[in-house]
Amino acid sequence: xxxxxxxxxxxxxxxxxxxxxxxxxxxxxxxxxxxxxxxxxxxxxxxxxxxxxxxxxxxxxxxxxxxxxxxxxxxxxxxxxxxxxxxxxxxxxxxxxxxxxxxxxxxxxxxxxxxxxxxxxxx
Numbered sequence: 001x002x003x004x005x006x007x008x009x010x011x012x013x014x015x016x017x018x019x020x021x022x023x024x025x026x027x028x029x030x031x032x033x034x035x036x037x038x039x040x041x042x043x044x045x046x047x048x049x050x051x052x053x054x055x056x057x058x059x060x061x062x063x064x065x066x067x068x069x070x071x072x073x074x075x076x077x078x079x080x081x082x083x084x085x086x087x088x089x090x091x092x093x094x095x096x097x098x099x100x101x102x103x104x105x106x107x108x109x110x111x112x113x114x115x116x117x118x119x120x121x122x123x
Contacts, residue, residue, distance in 0.1 A: 022069045022115070023115055023116070025065055025069065026065075026066070026069055026070070026111070026112060026115045027112055027115070027116075029062045029065065029066070030108050030109075030111065030112035031112070032058065032062075033055070033058060033059065033062065033104070033108055034105055034108055034109065034112075036051075036054065036055050036058055037055060037101050037104055037105045037108070038105070039051060040052050040054075040055045040101055041098060041101050041102070041105075044094055044097050044098055044101070045098070047094070049089060049092075049094070049097065052085070052089050052097065053089070055085070055101070055104075056082060056085065056086055056089075059078070059082050063075075063079070066078065069115075070111065070115075074107075074111055074114075077107060078104070078107055078108070078111070081100060081103045081104045081107060082100075082104065084096070084100045084103070085097060085100035085101060085104060088100050
C-alpha cells in the first residue's frame, strides 16, 4: 500500500514538474521572440534589416523545444511564418518582411496565451 502511494506521488510530482517546465519554457521563449520581433519591426521600418537574421537564429534555437511541447500544427505554423519571413528577407522586400513579422508576433502571442494553465484552455 505504501509503495503504491509513494510511486503515485512520484509520478504525479513528475507530471506537475514537466507541465510547469513546459509552461515556463514556452512563456519565456515566446516573450524573448516577441521582444526581438518588435525590435526587428522598428529596424525594418527604418530601413535596417541586419537584426532580421538574429530573429531567425533565435527561432532556430527554440524550434526544437516548441516542436516537442506544442501541438505540431502550431509549431508548423510558426515555422511557415518564419520561412515566409526568411524568403522576404532574401528578396529584400521590406513590406513582406513587416507582414511576416506581424504574423509571427500575432501567432506567438496566441500560442503563449493558449499554453497558460487557465480553465478556458483546459475545457
